[in-house]
Amino acid sequence: MSRRPLSFMLLLLLPAMASAAASPEAERWWSHVRVLADDALQGRETGSEGYKKAASYVAEQLGAMGIKPGAGEGYLQEVKLVSRRLVNERSRLALVRGGRRIPLVIGRDAIIGSRLGESGQVEAPLVFVGHGLSIPEAGHDDFAGLDLQGKVAVLLFGGPAHIPGALRAHHSSTEERIKALRRAGAVGVVMLQNPKAEELPWARVASSRFEPAMTFADPSLVEHEGLKVTVAFNARHAEKLFAGARHSFKEVLAKADANQPLPRFELPSRLEARAEWKLAPVESANVVGVLPGSDATLAKEYVVLTAGLPLGAHDEGLAHPALPRALG
Structure with missing residues (x-):
């Protein structure tokens, strides 16, 4: 549950930027950053309208790339949370x-x-x-x-x-x-x-x-x-x-x-x-996609990739020495 769970796009972008900042591939990835980092999304705080817009954008991009929905009938998996x-x-x-x-x-x-x-x-x-x-x-x-x-x-x-x-x-x-x-x-x-x-x-x-x-x-x-x-x-x-x-x-x-x-x-x-x-109920969504493999023998095995920057980062300090990347 995070403020920026869509950061895998940013992570994938870095090698492209470093190797070919002006290439079409780098520009394609950079276009995703421009959308997700835009002030109009207001930081994409969990459960906010800005977050919902960002999640919808990522779901659209997954569909365009041919990645199948992984949350039942669609890409969005609703999750009930409590904000502390x-x-x-x-x-x-x-x-x-x-x-x-x-x-x-x-x-x-x-x-x-x-x-x-x-x-x-x-x-x-x-x-x-x-x-x-x-x-x-x-x-x-x-x-x-x-x-x-x-x-x-x-x-x-x-x-x-x-x-x-x-x-x-x-x-x-x-x-x-x-x-x-x-x-x-x-x-x-x-x-x-x-x-x-x-x-x-x-x-x-x-x-x-x-x-x-x-x-x-x-x-x-x-x-x-x-x-x-x-x-x-x-x-x-x-x-x-x-x-x-x-x-x-x-x-x-x-x-x-x-x-x-x-x-x-x-x-x-x-x-x-x-x-x-101060506690408050929050509903937010994970974005889930599935990319099937081509090996029939391994068809029932999955490799799970997740990404996100924790919110209230000092709370993950128990888990990571960089407290604010963290701690919750």
Whole structure:
């Protein structure tokens, strides 16, 4: 469920632009970009009129290319969703240390993730859990020996270099991370990014908090429930989390950069978070097409290609180190 689920056209365009910017083929692809990126579509937000126009355009193009409808009688598969938008002015973050409450500035110090979490207030101890990965196939478990019951896990994106990238990526997905955190008893998570691996500036991460996140209206389709609060923390202000701890954030980053095992330890602060959400029903459509193959032996097998840029990108931060491409 995304703001720009039609971006596969843009991705396919890039090689053509790079190799032959003035060729007829490149111009054909560029014409699609001009239509889909036009201001008249108003950003193509999920469920909006601009999105519906974009979806109809893509369906028309699939038909023109001879691609068969893949959503029953047509190309559009209607999906019922729920929009979750954080009520920024009624949401708060703070650290409690030594009996002193230290307010955090939402947007500057940290943001509250929109896709994951519950309304209401949470106050819980913080524990740094390294990369926050549990990968049984590789004999790696950042939660082993830690007491996370009723606590908030603080993690640094990344993982040990000796673990294959595909395996590490799988266990870094939102669903797998939440499963591991819930098994460990955590009630929330604070996510940190190594500044050396940042793909987008913090300002863009912070601004994503104003965008709604989309979840399925059917609860049976939602696989990422279970955490009371998720927070993306500005790495440049992360020493606030580690103040008075056995290790500083600078020391943690040095070990990560040297591909050394990360320490895991309790932080001398508690996180206090209050979030309020505005919920609204939304109906939107996937665009589905089928291109039959020519091999009779493989006629009943399918290769599924999907594309889309997540909305409320910081919510996919659990799954991707570039929080705003993300997090929901």
